[in-house]
Amino acid sequence: MTPQTAIDRLKAQYRDAVSATVEFRGEFSITVPREKIVAICQFLKTECDFDMLTDLSGVDNYGEDPRYEVGYILYSLEHRCHLRLKVRVSEEDMIVDSVTGVWSGADWHEREAFDMYGIRFRNHPNLKRILMWEGYPYHPLRKDFPLAGLPAELPETAVNADTVRSAPMLGGPFVAMSGSRSSIVREPRQYDTMAEQEEKLTHPTKKESV
Secondary structure, eight states: OOHHHHHHHHHHHHGGGSOOOEEETTEEEEEOOGGGHHHHHHHHHHHHOOOEEEEEEEEEOTTSSSOEEEEEEEEETTTTEEEEEEEEEOTTOOEEEOOTTTOTTHHHHHHHHHHHHOOEEETOTTOOOSSSOTTOOOOTTSTTSOTTOOOEEOOTTSTTOOEEOOOOSTTSSSSOOTTOOOHHHHSGGGOSSHHHHHHHHHOTTSOOOO
16 A cells, blocks of 8 residues: 555545645645545545554645645554645634544644644544633734734733733744854753763853854
């Protein structure tokens, strides 16, 4: 079984429901109808041996219509190959059927896509936020969400509950300050040997080498 063989079987089963195959560096992708995603995933699992869902994620194609996508990366343990599925999701109807009934591992992936993009998954067993708190009004991975963030009220259970302030751009997590330490030194993996650690402790003011 190869990805192309699986796609050919899928096309024979669902006729014109499968888009043209896109191949890039040996990886195969197809776009399928949103309303058929569960049936297609079940077919690929039972008939084509794609027994593992390795990833599921949302995509915001801001400026396009439909704006959103959900991507599924399937893997066959027996045949050692991947296949990527995509479904398109419009802003007016951001609901996709859950594939947790096919692969239970889709649970947290779908929750993340809901949390970060606002895509809802019908028949999900526990569709609630997984990274942000319940009641948070935004979806941070949407392209129109500001890089600096937006003010939002913390839940009452939070310690020192207060307003979340926008992250400062200068020196923030996404923008490096001019003249800041090199990434080699900032990262935890900065030291390769014990000797380098001891050197840093012995000469803390020694100029960094980049």
